[in-house]
Amino acid sequence: MARRRRWWSSALLAASVGLLGGCEGQILDAAKPGGPGPGGGPDGTNNPPAAVEQPARSVRVARLTHAQWVSSVQALLKLDAPPTALAQTFRADPSQSGFLFDNDARALSVDEALWGAYQRAAADLAGQVATDATKLGRLLPAGTTTDEARAKAFVESFGLRAARRPLTADEVAAYLVLYRKGPEAYPTMAAFQGGLRMVLEGFLQSPLFLYRVERSTQAADGKVPLDAFEVASRLSYALWNSMPDDALFAAARDGLLAKREGVASEARRMMADPRARDVVSAYHQAVFDVPRYSIIRPNTTRFPNVTAKLAESAAKENTLFVQDVVFGRKGRFADLLTSRDTFVNDELARIYGLTGTFTADFVPATLDGAQRRGVLTQVGFLASHATSLDPDPIHRGVFLSEHLLCQKIGAPPANIPALPAPNGRTNREVVTSHTEAPGTVCASCHATLINPLGFPFENFDAVGGYRTTDNGQPVNATSAPAIGGQKVSVKDALDLADALANAQAVHECYARHWVEFLSGRPAATEDEALVTRLGKLSQAGQLPIVELVVEVVTGVGFVNRHPEELP
Numbered sequence: 181m182a183r184r185r186r187w188w189s190s191a192l193l194a195a196s197v198g199l200l201g202g203c204e205g206q207i208l209d210a211a212k213p214g215g216p217g218p219g220g221g222p223d224g225t226n227n228p229p230a231a232v233e234q235p236a237r238s239v240r241v242a243r244l245t246h247a248q249w250v251s252s253v254q255a256l257l258k259l260d261a262p263p264t265a266l267a268q269t270f271r272a273d274p275s276q277s278g279f280l281f282d283n284d285a286r287a288l289s290v291d292e293a294l295w296g297a298y299q300r301a302a303a304d305l306a307g308q309v310a311t312d313a314t315k316l317g318r319l320l321p322a323g324t325t326t327d328e329a330r331a332k333a334f335v336e337s338f339g340l341r342a343a344r345r346p347l348t349a350d351e352v353a354a355y356l357v358l359y360r361k362g363p364e365a366y367p368t369m370a371a372f373q374g375g376l377r378m379v380l381e382g383f384l385q386s387p388l389f390l391y392r393v394e395r396s397t398q399a400a401d402g403k404v405p406l407d408a409f410e411v412a413s414r415l416s417y418a419l420w421n422s423m424p425d426d427a428l429f430a431a432a433r434d435g436l437l438a439k440r441e442g443v444a445s446e447a448r449r450m451m452a453d454p455r456a457r458d459v460v461s462a463y464h465q466a467v468f469d470v471p472r473y474s475i476i477r478p479n480t481t482r483f484p485n486v487t488a489k490l491a492e493s494a495a496k497e498n499t500l501f502v503q504d505v506v507f508g509r510k511g512r513f514a515d516l517l518t519s520r521d522t523f524v525n526d527e528l529a530r531i532y533g534l535t536g537t538f539t540a541d542f543v544p545a546t547l548d549g550a551q552r553r554g555v556l557t558q559v560g561f562l563a564s565h566a567t568s569l570d571p572d573p574i575h576r577g578v579f580l581s582e583h584l585l586c587q588k589i590g591a592p593p594a595n596i597p598a599l600p601a602p603n604g605r606t607n608r609e610v611v612t613s614h615t616e617a618p619g620t621v622c623a624s625c626h627a628t629l630i631n632p633l634g635f636p637f638e639n640f641d642a643v644g645g646y647r648t649t650d651n652g653q654p655v656n657a658t659s660a661p662a663i664g665g666q667k668v669s670v671k672d673a674l675d676l677a678d679a680l681a682n683a684q685a686v687h688e689c690y691a692r693h694w695v696e697f698l699s700g701r702p703a704a705t706e707d708e709a710l711v712t713r714l715g716k717l718s719q720a721g722q723l724p725i726v727e728l729v730v731e732v733v734t735g736v737g738f739v740n741r742h743p744e745e746l747p
Contacts, residue, residue: 233713235403235737236704237746239285242392244417246273247282251422253384256341257309258318266301270294278588280466280693283700286746290390302384310369310377327372331359335379343388344416344423345409351388358382392417394741403740408432411739415446418698418733420455421462440734447730457503460725463697464502464516467583467690468555470495472564478643479568485530486643493527494560500542501555506725513690513718513725514681517554520547531559531645551639551646553677556580562637562644570607570642573634574615574626580633584680585663586689589629606650608638632661636676688715691728698732701746710735 244252246267254262271294276284290298309315321337324330335355339347347355362375369377383389394410406414412432416424424432428446436442450456465471476491500523505511511519524545526538532547547557555561565576581587599614611634615626638657641647648655657672664685670676680686691714692703703711714731717723723731732738 231709233709233736234706235740235742236699236701236706237742237744238699238701239746240394240741241387242285242700243288243290244390244392245283245288245421246270248417248421249390251420252389253305255423255425256338256389257305257315257380259315263301263305266304269301270297279696279702280583281463281697281700282466283697284702285700298390299385302381305384306377306380309380310373316373316376327375330372331375331379332356334376335359338379339383339388340429341423342383342386344392344413345407355379355382396741399743402743403736404743405740408435408437411437411443412446414738415443415450415733417700418738419447419450419459419729420453421459422455437739440739443734443739444730447733448726451726451729457507460506460729461499461502463694465498466697467693468498468561469564469579469583470498470560473498473560476560476563476643477568478563478566482569483643483645487527490527490559490563490643493525494558494563496525496542497523497528497558498555498560501558510724510726512721512723513687513728514721515554517556517677517681517686519554520549520552521545522547522558528559531643533646548646551674553674554681556637556677556680557640557644557673559644562640563642566642566644568642571638571640573608573611573637574630575634576637577630577632577634580680581629584686584689586685586692587629589625602651604651606638606653606656608635608650608656628662632659633676635659636661636670636673639672682719684715684719687718688712691715691718691732694728694732695737698729699738706742707737710737 249270250262250264250267253259271291273282274287274289275282276287279287309319319334319338320330321333324333332352335352336347339351339355343351358378359375362369362373362378363371365378366374387393392413394406396404396407396410398404409429409432412424412428415437416422416428427449431437431442431446437446473491473495476494478486478490480486501519502516504521504523505515505519509515522545523542524532524534524538525540525542529536529538529545532545532552534545534547551557561576561579562571565579566572578589581589599610602610605613611631615631636657636659638650638655639646639648658670659676660667660669661676661679662668663679663683668679668683670679688711692707692711694714695707695711696703710732714723714728717731718728
């Protein structure tokens with residue numbers, strides 16, 4: 181019996197692939213990784229940035245990430261808890277070289293091992309639901325009498341949610357064929373429940389569910405308008421990392437997503453939902469490189485008051501700080517770079533030099549304005565870009581160049597020797613002599629792109645504590661980094677934070693990251709008109725972060741796709 185059940189599931193898979201409108205050749209093939217090329221444009225071409233906003237090439241058939249699979253399964257089956265344990269049996273999602281986030285559709289393929297894991301997970305979940313009257317009852321539509329009518333109503337209603345669009349008549353018929361095989365596959369179950377178990381298992385391993393498929397093909401004026409359900413799917417996975425809810429499906433069904441105002445209204449509703457908080461946090465964790473916080477390992481002899489929990493505390497501070505700025509204060513990107521208001525526990529309070537009584541619980545706090553300003557003067561960034569003993573201006577500078585200015589720094593030459601011992605010199609003097617010696621291969625990058633952005637943080641030690649002396653000498657934090665093509669003189673990290681917050685190039689980089697994150701693809705020349713517009717509005721203080729996100733998802737490039745697919 182088990183062999184027959186698997187045979188019918190495979191037959192349904194073949195039928196589902198055939199109903200994808202000619203896209204089946206991409207479904208189970210490994211993705212062909214693309215990436216930046218040698219040309220002048222962000223997509224590696226020599227094409228100049230587009231003068232008007234338009235869609236860039238994208239992937240039409242994008243596999244769900246494992247995080248999206250978990251959240252979608254929970255929502256689709258209305259489970260009390262996410263099926264995280266099942267997803268842990270999947271092979272890890274790959275990352276795409278040069279892409280900051282984990283949702284690059286070019287890298288998300290299905291190999292034999294993952295396909296087998298999907299099948300096993302589908303069988304497990306279908307069994308859980310079909311054999312539990314309460315769980316199955318949550319999914320059954322009301323108002324039908326005969327089992328056949330109930331099954332058809334179930335296929336249509338559940339299928340709309342699983343495929344994230346209404347099923348075609350052929351698709352409904354295919355799933356009803358599978359339903360009728362329930363007694364053969366599960367002879368010990370009631371025919372109705374056994375049939376729905378087959379249907380559930382079929383949907384959960386179908387490309388209709390496992391992939392986000394964009395079937396629209398009719399081009400007009402150089403773009404392909406997405407239909408309402410495709411827009412709804414893009415919105416839900418961009419803002420919630422999950423499938424649409426009933427309200428978003430209703431907006432698609434009622435034609436509300438055909439106009440910018442309707443998309444904007446739904447986007448604002450979704451950004452006010454708690455599910456958006458995790459997505460916003462995930463974006464900023466990538467931009468601010470919060471995973472790197474895990475390497476924080478200060479020398480306990482030099483820093484005896486620091487515990488092994490510092491990395492965890494720093495990561496939680498970042499999450500609380502970002503969510504407060506974005507959602508609590510309806511803040512702007514500049515607020516992330518300049519705000520002194522944050523959240524601390526007892527360990528962070530000691531490093532920040534705060535007075536008062538603190539515990540392991542996080543509480544709001546305002547940092548010393550003469551020492552701190554924004555996320556770049558918080559412990560997480562400073563301590564994760566440091567050695568166990570000393571600050572690391574090199575990696576601090578590289579981070580700013582790549583993450584805040586979108587300037588890619590090439591890999592260093594092989595066999596670079598470690599920094600020498602200070603021998604009475606300051607940390608800055610050691611780094612300068614080692615990396616900026618005239619005529620060396622290192623000098624061109626370090627003297628112009630890296631060190632000038634890292635040296636303003638010399639007032640902060642290896643755990644992010646504030647200092648005015650280094651090795652018995654006064655700290656020199658002055659610098660003249662190039663920001664947006666212009667050299668800016670700064671006397672310390674506070675000046676640098678203000679300079680970054682006032683630079684349009686930094687705001688454009690932040691917007692470019694959002695375009696990539698929300699679209700699941702690298703930015704291209706077609707995105708540059710949007711990026712420039714958002715950068716100007718953000719730099720002028722006219723665009724809170726929530727509204728910046730709304731601008732991206734209501735843009736021409738989000739609700740349309742390019743006639744050509746991304747390879």
